[in-house]
Amino acid sequence: MRDLAKRYGERVALRDVSFDVLAGELVAVVGPNGAGKTTLLSILAGVQRASAGEVGGPAGSKGARAIGWVPQQPALYSKLSVEENLRLFARLERVADPHAAVETMLAQTELRERAHELVERLSGGNRQRVNVALGLIADPKLLALDEPSSALDPGQRARLWEFVDRLVQGGTSVLFSTHHLGEVRRYATRAIVLADGELLFDGPPRELIATSPPGDDFEGAFIAFLKARGH
Amino acid sequence: MRWLLLKDLTILRRSRVLVAVLVLYPVAIALLIGLAISRSPGKPRVAIVDETPPGQTVQVGSARVEVSRYAEQLFSQVQPSRVPTRAQAVQEIKAGKVLAAVVIPADIASRLASGFEQARLEVLYNGNALEQSLVQSQLSSALAQANIGFSEQIQRAAAQAIGLLLSGGNLGVLGAPANLVGLSQIPTKLRSVIARQPPGPDRVALEQVEAFAAFAAQNLSLARNVLSTIGQPIQIQSTLIQGRRTPLNTFAVVVAVSVSLMFVCVLLASGGVALEREEHALARLVRGLVSREALLAEKGALAAGCAFAVGFAMLAGIGAFVALDWGRVGLWLLALALGSIAFGALGVAIGALAREVRAASLLAFLLSLPLAFLALVPSGSVGAALYEAIGAISFVFPFKASLQALDAAVNGASPSIGGPLVHLLALTIFFGALARVGLRRVE
Numbered sequence: 001m002r003d004l005a006k007r008y009g010e011r012v013a014l015r016d017v018s019f020d021v022l023a024g025e026l027v028a029v030v031g032p033n034g035a036g037k038t039t040l041l042s043i044l045a046g047v048q049r050a051s052a053g054e055v056g057g058p059a060g061s062k063g064a065r066a067i068g069w070v071p072q073q074p075a076l077y078s079k080l081s082v083e084e085n086l087r088l089f090a091r092l093e094r095v096a097d098p099h100a101a102v103e104t105m106l107a108q109t110e111l112r113e114r115a116h117e118l119v120e121r122l123s124g125g126n127r128q129r130v131n132v133a134l135g136l137i138a139d140p141k142l143l144a145l146d147e148p149s150s151a152l153d154p155g156q157r158a159r160l161w162e163f164v165d166r167l168v169q170g171g172t173s174v175l176f177s178t179h180h181l182g183e184v185r186r187y188a189t190r191a192i193v194l195a196d197g198e199l200l201f202d203g204p205p206r207e208l209i210a211t212s213p214p215g216d217d218f219e220g221a222f223i224a225f226l227k228a229r230g231h
Numbered sequence: 232m233r234w235l236l237l238k239d240l241t242i243l244r245r246s247r248v249l250v251a252v253l254v255l256y257p258v259a260i261a262l263l264i265g266l267a268i269s270r271s272p273g274k275p276r277v278a279i280v281d282e283t284p285p286g287q288t289v290q291v292g293s294a295r296v297e298v299s300r301y302a303e304q305l306f307s308q309v310q311p312s313r314v315p316t317r318a319q320a321v322q323e324i325k326a327g328k329v330l331a332a333v334v335i336p337a338d339i340a341s342r343l344a345s346g347f348e349q350a351r352l353e354v355l356y357n358g359n360a361l362e363q364s365l366v367q368s369q370l371s372s373a374l375a376q377a378n379i380g381f382s383e384q385i386q387r388a389a390a391q392a393i394g395l396l397l398s399g400g401n402l403g404v405l406g407a408p409a410n411l412v413g414l415s416q417i418p419t420k421l422r423s424v425i426a427r428q429p430p431g432p433d434r435v436a437l438e439q440v441e442a443f444a445a446f447a448a449q450n451l452s453l454a455r456n457v458l459s460t461i462g463q464p465i466q467i468q469s470t471l472i473q474g475r476r477t478p479l480n481t482f483a484v485v486v487a488v489s490v491s492l493m494f495v496c497v498l499l500a501s502g503g504v505a506l507e508r509e510e511h512a513l514a515r516l517v518r519g520l521v522s523r524e525a526l527l528a529e530k531g532a533l534a535a536g537c538a539f540a541v542g543f544a545m546l547a548g549i550g551a552f553v554a555l556d557w558g559r560v561g562l563w564l565l566a567l568a569l570g571s572i573a574f575g576a577l578g579v580a581i582g583a584l585a586r587e588v589r590a591a592s593l594l595a596f597l598l599s600l601p602l603a604f605l606a607l608v609p610s611g612s613v614g615a616a617l618y619e620a621i622g623a624i625s626f627v628f629p630f631k632a633s634l635q636a637l638d639a640a641v642n643g644a645s646p647s648i649g650g651p652l653v654h655l656l657a658l659t660i661f662f663g664a665l666a667r668v669g670l671r672r673v674e
Contacts, residue, residue: 042514045518046518046519047514047517047518047673048673069515069518071511071514071515073511074511075510075511075512075514075515076510076511076512077238077242077510077512078510079241079242079245079246080238080241080242084238084241088234088235088238089515089520091234092234092235092516092520092521093520118245134515
């Protein structure tokens with residue numbers, strides 16, 4: 001991303017945001033409410049257009065469809081089964097072998113037994129798994145997750161991060177936004193801090209902790225960091 | 232677009248209650264509207280208190296007209312319930328058994344016969360403002376019809392009496408001499424007498440009487456003709472200036488089908504678009520998987536297809552009971568197709584602007600139902616300025632154009648089908664563009 005900006009009328013949602021995501025990186029985007037996290041991810045996913053700046057896809061690919069997108073609220077058809085949702089989006093993504101892609105996703109997300117169940121009957125955790133599976137159905141090089149664990153209980157959250165970790169181990173780059181700072185400390189290889197649409201920090205979480213007095217955890221360091229910059 | 236269409240059909244198939252409501256509700260509404268338009272209002276149930284003594288008559292010249300004939304005339308215009316007293320009639324009204332009561336007073340015959348006092352009836356009714364208006368309107372019409380019928384009988388009796396005066400004979404009046412000479416025969420008889428009279432004052436006097444008799448006979452004959460015009464002074468001869476007359480029952484068919492077409496199409500299309508937003512799938516779709524235009528076209532086409540099928544099934548079904556010209560079936564299909572597409576465009580615009588299924592359905596109802604009624608308001612039933620305003624509102628929505636196209640297709644009514652079809656196409660483009668604007672934001 002280079003010099004990315006987004007304006008809604010007079011309001012500036014993002015200003016001059018630039019960063020790269022390398023292959024196999026797990027990058028966390030954090031910031032207070034209204035910082036521009038969702039706007040940033042939706043521009044990356046091609047849902048919204050930037051007012052200015054450039055968004056480049058993963059190396060060797062073009063367009064927003066090369067990036068998998070998992071919105072904050074599960075974007076699923078509740079009257080379709082898990083398998084039907086996956087097959088529909090595999091076809092819409094023009095995946096070469098939709099059947100194989102569906103089978104792979106059912107296996108990866110461990111939803112094989114629930115394949116024929118209507119989404120409206122699934123638990124919140126399982127819906128989120130299907131939501132993630134839809135983001136991965138076209139085997140993207142980069143996956144953008146918008147607050148993926150916000151509606152999950154601790155057990156479901158742990159399973160989600162195990163799954164994401166396997167993706168990263170497989171070479172997929174993952175960019176996620178979150179309010180759970182413990183997850184950033186535990187799983188992210190890099191953290192990007194946004195506030196009022198500005199990029200304030202880009203580096204490993206431990207470097208952010210280093211900016212605060214000794215003894216602060218990541219959450220304390222993050223709050224002190226924002227406070228020091230007037231947020 | 233194909234996969235999206237298949238997805239929507241699968242969802243529809245699984246929402247059987249929704250589909251049943253979508254089809255049955257508009258069909259029921261359409262049939263009710265059709266029945267309301269095609270059936271004339273029923274006769275009001277009215278209590279009648281006839282206080283006149285049995286066999287009472289009104290003497291008109293030599294003829295007698297029975298007063299009970301008036302009650303008979305009135306009975307034929309209402310659903311009569313004979314009650315013996317006024318008090319009982321009031322009880323029946325209060326109990327809601329009858330809408331009103333008519334009291335024929337005992338002195339009606341003497342007043343009619345007097346020639347200077349007008350006969351009077353007493354009308355009793357009850358209910359709220361709407362019921363009062365309905366009862367007054369229906370009863371006024373019934374009383375007017377009864378009055379006409381009774382006055383025709385009196386006219387006939389009067390004309391018969393004048394005829395006897397003119398042509399002579401037995402007047403049938405008590406005390407009147409038999410074989411009276413008629414007024415029209417007097418001039419001839421007098422002329423033969425005058426011819427035998429020598430000139431002088433007697434002959435002059437006879438000539439004056441003869442001139443008067445001739446004049447009186449001539450004018451009395453004219454009076455007989457005048458009497459027939461008093462009963463119904465103006466006869467109505469109606470001529471349709473523009474277009475072809477559409478029978479009310481086949482027009483009701485067209486209204487019923489148009490209403491169904493509108494409801495099925497607008498509700499399905501608006502719900503379909505709003506559902507994509509409600510399920511948060513819209514953002515996923517428009518990030519390069521499906522264009523917004525294709526998405527709107529798919530929703531509109533699905534709704535139009537379903538509405539077209541319902542509309543044609545209704546026409547075919549009703550055609551079994553009402554005589555429709557199947558030779559025009561090609562035009563029916565054309566009108567149904569373009570009407571469905573225009574309603575589909577309106578539906579996707581509502582869905583794109585409303586954002587939620589419930590809000591979209593509510594908006595679709597709030598818009599559609601009044602539009603249907605506004606489009607049916609006949610000219611002359613409201614003030615000119617209000618009618619212009621109603622016309623302008625109807626013009627920017629597809630119901631009236633669709634109704635006109637179907638009426639032209641099914642009944643060959645005016646205006647011809649071309650204008651409404653072009654109008655429907657223009658509205659499709661307008662609402663399609665509005666839907667595209669509404670879909671600019673995905674959340």
